[in-house]
Amino acid sequence: MIHGALPAKAGALVGEVVVAVLLGLVIGNLVSLPSALAPGIRFSFHTLLRVAIVILGAQFSFMQVVAIGGKAVVMIVVLMTLALAVAHALGRVARVPGRLATLIGVGTAVCGNTAITATAPVIHAEDEEVSFAIATNTLFGTAAVFVYPMLGHLLGMSSAAFGTWAGTAVNDTSQVVATGFAYGDAAGKVATAVKLTRNALMGPVIVVIGLIYARGAHAAGGEARRGLGARLGQVALSGVGLSTRLSAMRRIGATPFLVGLATAATTAIASYFLILWLGPAGG
Numbered sequence: 001m002i003h004g005a006l007p008a009k010a011g012a013l014v015g016e017v018v019v020a021v022l023l024g025l026v027i028g029n030l031v032s033l034p035s036a037l038a039p040g041i042r043f044s045f046h047t048l049l050r051v052a053i054v055i056l057g058a059q060f061s062f063m064q065v066v067a068i069g070g071k072a073v074v075m076i077v078v079l080m081t082l083a084l085a086v087a088h089a090l091g092r093v094a095r096v097p098g099r100l101a102t103l104i105g106v107g108t109a110v111c112g113n114t115a116i117t118a119t120a121p122v123i124h125a126e127d128e129e130v131s132f133a134i135a136t137n138t139l140f141g142t143a144a145v146f147v148y149p150m151l152g153h154l155l156g157m158s159s160a161a162f163g164t165w166a167g168t169a170v171n172d173t174s175q176v177v178a179t180g181f182a183y184g185d186a187a188g189k190v191a192t193a194v195k196l197t198r199n200a201l202m203g204p205v206i207v208v209i210g211l212i213y214a215r216g217a218h219a220a221g222g223e224a225r226r227g228l229g230a231r232l233g234q235v236a237l238s239g240v241g242l243s244t245r246l247s248a249m250r251r252i253g254a255t256p257f258l259v260g261l262a263t264a265a266t267t268a269i270a271s272y273f274l275i276l277w278l279g280p281a282g283g
Helices: 008-013 016-030 035-059 062-068 070-094 098-109 112-123 127-154 159-169 173-183 185-200 202-220 228-243 246-252 255-278
Strands: none
Touching (some): 070 098, 070 159, 070 185, 070 255, 098 202, 098 255, 112 127, 112 173, 112 202, 127 159, 127 173, 127 255, 159 173, 159 185, 159 255
16 A cells, blocks of 8 residues: 555655565564564464465466577576676675575576565575565665666667666566666567566576575575565565564674675676677567
8 A cells, every 4th residue: 555655656666565574674673563463473474475486486487488589598597697606705705694695696686576585485594684685686776777777878778788788687577667668668678578587587596596505404414477476475575574673684784785786786797798799689
């Protein structure tokens, strides 16, 4: 309801998931919640989130990948790998917790907040890490809506090239759509098609990440379309906000934002040069 009351432009930039998390953060940190609500909050974050992941995953089609063409798929796979590698490498250098670095990387690599929330239970991320990753993803994704079109005009990019750039390098689906159509209708259509291909690859990426984390634990001894899945995801993410304490996020520090900035910038630059080399999607 709050998201629906926002002005159209603000609603396009800030998705419902972000509103849900922010609302949970405000209530959870300013209001003393009765202990009777704790089981419901845990149920929202853990059980509902898993159900939402299954439903969202069922909506992605292999035909979406085929339709956009092999060139775009190659670029997407290369950039996904690069974003995850850069986030982990910089995370180790900056001593950012490994799970938080993974969430920042997967948010940049795949489909923003949806990928973050889907990956979190697979790697057993803490609530504060999820909230921090979403905040980082939202900050740079929103900035991209304003920065990318200006850079695209300065660089003299065609509609197809800019659409491919936005679709491969901007984070969340709503941010990609806003960025693409800010450049023009043709760019917006290309950006949306490329972004849907990234979304369709979320499942395999999460499976691989889950296997890597499971193997590590053993060695140590131990946006999508609107619908039911999206609605459950919003309830689940409000549970994340309700159970997140800002004091714990402050202990993490501001370094993850710098890791997120460097990861986003590296992905954007690499995407631009891949487009110059291979050409835009569908070209």
